[in-house]
Amino acid sequence: MKRIIASFLTLALATISCQFFFPTQTPTTPPLTETSATTQWDDRSIFQKGLVTSAQSILNGLKGASVYHIDFNIESDMRHITGNEEVHYTNTETKDLTDVRFRLFPNILGGEMKISNLKVDGIDVDVKYDLRNSLMIVPFEKAFSPGQGAVISMDFAVTVPDNVDLNYGVEAYYDNVLALAHAYPMIAVYNEEGWNAEIPPQYGDVTFADMSFFIVKVTAPRRVTLVSSGRETDRSEDGTSQTVTYEAGPARDFYLAASDQYKVFTKQLGEITLRFYTRSDLQEGARSGLEDAARAIEDYSARYAPYPYTELDFVSTPTLALGIEYPGMIAITEWIIEPGQGYLEATVAHEVGHQWFYNLVGNDQLDDPWLDESLTQFVTLQYFTDEYGVNGAMGFRQDLQGRWDNINDARIPVGQPVASYSEDEYSGIIYGRGGLFFDALREKMGQVAFDAFMKDYAASLSWDISTPEKLKAIAEKHCNCDLTDLFQEWIY
Numbered sequence: 001m002k003r004i005i006a007s008f009l010t011l012a013l014a015t016i017s018c019q020f021f022f023p024t025q026t027p028t029t030p031p032l033t034e035t036s037a038t039t040q041w042d043d044r045s046i047f048q049k050g051l052v053t054s055a056q057s058i059l060n061g062l063k064g065a066s067v068y069h070i071d072f073n074i075e076s077d078m079r080h081i082t083g084n085e086e087v088h089y090t091n092t093e094t095k096d097l098t099d100v101r102f103r104l105f106p107n108i109l110g111g112e113m114k115i116s117n118l119k120v121d122g123i124d125v126d127v128k129y130d131l132r133n134s135l136m137i138v139p140f141e142k143a144f145s146p147g148q149g150a151v152i153s154m155d156f157a158v159t160v161p162d163n164v165d166l167n168y169g170v171e172a173y174y175d176n177v178l179a180l181a182h183a184y185p186m187i188a189v190y191n192e193e194g195w196n197a198e199i200p201p202q203y204g205d206v207t208f209a210d211m212s213f214f215i216v217k218v219t220a221p222r223r224v225t226l227v228s229s230g231r232e233t234d235r236s237e238d239g240t241s242q243t244v245t246y247e248a249g250p251a252r253d254f255y256l257a258a259s260d261q262y263k264v265f266t267k268q269l270g271e272i273t274l275r276f277y278t279r280s281d282l283q284e285g286a287r288s289g290l291e292d293a294a295r296a297i298e299d300y301s302a303r304y305a306p307y308p309y310t311e312l313d314f315v316s317t318p319t320l321a322l323g324i325e326y327p328g329m330i331a332i333t334e335w336i337i338e339p340g341q342g343y344l345e346a347t348v349a350h351e352v353g354h355q356w357f358y359n360l361v362g363n364d365q366l367d368d369p370w371l372d373e374s375l376t377q378f379v380t381l382q383y384f385t386d387e388y389g390v391n392g393a394m395g396f397r398q399d400l401q402g403r404w405d406n407i408n409d410a411r412i413p414v415g416q417p418v419a420s421y422s423e424d425e426y427s428g429i430i431y432g433r434g435g436l437f438f439d440a441l442r443e444k445m446g447q448v449a450f451d452a453f454m455k456d457y458a459a460s461l462s463w464d465i466s467t468p469e470k471l472k473a474i475a476e477k478h479c480n481c482d483l484t485d486l487f488q489e490w491i492y
Contacts, residue, residue: 041067041088041151047213047249050231050328052271055308058463062250064090064147066212070184074220074258076240078173081158085184090149093190097144100152101195102136105182105206108199109171110161115185118154135197136185158183167202168321170331175318178224179331180256182207189364189465198366203426204418205365211463213249218256220244225262227277227315229255229329250463251327252359257315269294271310278316278337285337285344289314292345296352299386300379303451304356304458312355314348323347325354346380346396353379361458362465367417369426370491371466374414374434381435397439403432415468415491437490444486445479453478 044059067088106113128137170181230248263280267290276286316334336343353376363371384392407428414434442450
């Protein structure tokens with residue numbers, strides 16, 4: 001996922017001064033058990049209540065999207081998790097496929113994931129591993145033709161780290177909080193490059209995913225509060241344990257957090273329920289964050305496309321990033337929720353923006369990080385402009401420029417993969433110069449054409465995956481101009 005990285009710059013707004021920092025036990029694998037979901041693979045009715053009215057028509061689309069049925073069993077130590085996964089996979093490509101590939105992200109996030117009892121349509125299959133066991137290759141007995149599908153089932157066991165040393169602590173049990181990101185075997189994206197799989201730098205995003213549907217059953221100690229992507233559909237308690245079922249989709253990922261310290265604060269915004277889970281003594285910050293989120297949702301819904309889900313949850317975690325976005329859910333580092341820190345509004349505005357540009361409109365976050373991070377920096381600039389006028393715009397633009405200044409305004413192209421940048425360059429170019437590119441694009445196109453382009457971009461690529469070529473083509477359509485020179489100067 002994408003995150004806000006600390007930059008130690010000051011954002012001066014019209015009436016407020018707001019600093020904007022973007023700154024071992026081996027588990028036993030149980031035998032395969034019946035999945036928690038009894039829903040048929042092609043029955044999407046359960047997902048309707050999780051979508052606002054205007055987004056529900058997508059349930060008739062996304063033909064062939066993967067459907068995950070997952071069980072998580074979280075042990076009392078909160079670090080060891082066992083479970084099983086059944087996923088209905090369909091070849092949606094135009095060519096035959098000889099295998100399907102899964103990412104096992106815990107194996108490169110400081111933890112461990114082991115797989116057993118893997119079957120394709122009930123038949124045992126021998127798999128291969130690559131990329132430090134973070135890539136699992138599942139061969140097909142016969143090549144899968146376009147439109148052909150199968151149910152792939154497996155058991156898994158995960159050990160999460162007890163520190164936040166890798167990838168900002170997206171997956172860890174630390175300070176009484178379990179952050180469980182990318183903790184299930186995830187099907188990789190297949191495109192014109194083939195199967196997308198690599199070991200990414202730890203300072204960028206690790207996932208690139210298609211839209212999928214999730215039904216997830218979580219069994220955990222009763223003492224903790226569970227928070228997840230999607231919508232709770234069922235709950236039961238038995239002695240010291242609880243079992244909660246969630247549905248989520250269409251979504252690019254499934255995220256879960258748990259803590260015995262969480263209290264929930266709620267705000268209603270039309271069809272959308274906003275919740276903030278954090279410590280009870282952080283009520284003031286939580287309620288302020290919910291107000292910021294509501295303003296951002298209203299702004300972005302008007303500018304781009306309606307927010308699609310009926311829920312948006314915020315959860316405080318000990319992450320080393322200020323904020324990390326997931327579909328319908330945002331992790332916020334706890335210390336900025338404290339009164340007077342001054343970073344919360346900018347963090348919330350940025351991460352809410354990712355609900356449009358990362359989730360609704362997807363992209364390859366490893367090869368084209370500017371399509372989500374740089375664009376979301378510009379989206380945040382628009383938020384501060386809309387909320388605070390000229391002073392808001394000036395303050396945030398200074399932050400973008402300051403990031404670039406930190407690497408001496410190096411004219412490094414914005415359109416490179418994460419791995420092509422050093423960590424300082426990644427912050428300075430993707431979070432700084434990249435945001436300024438969209439400001440230059442708006443100036444080149446003119447405000448009216450640019451606004452129409454952004455609305456068209458979000459609408460035409462909703463639930464899909466964008467590329468630099470698609471963005472450029474839609475922009476040129478709206479300005480009726482050739483943007484090659486501008487892209488050559490900034491992007492390429």
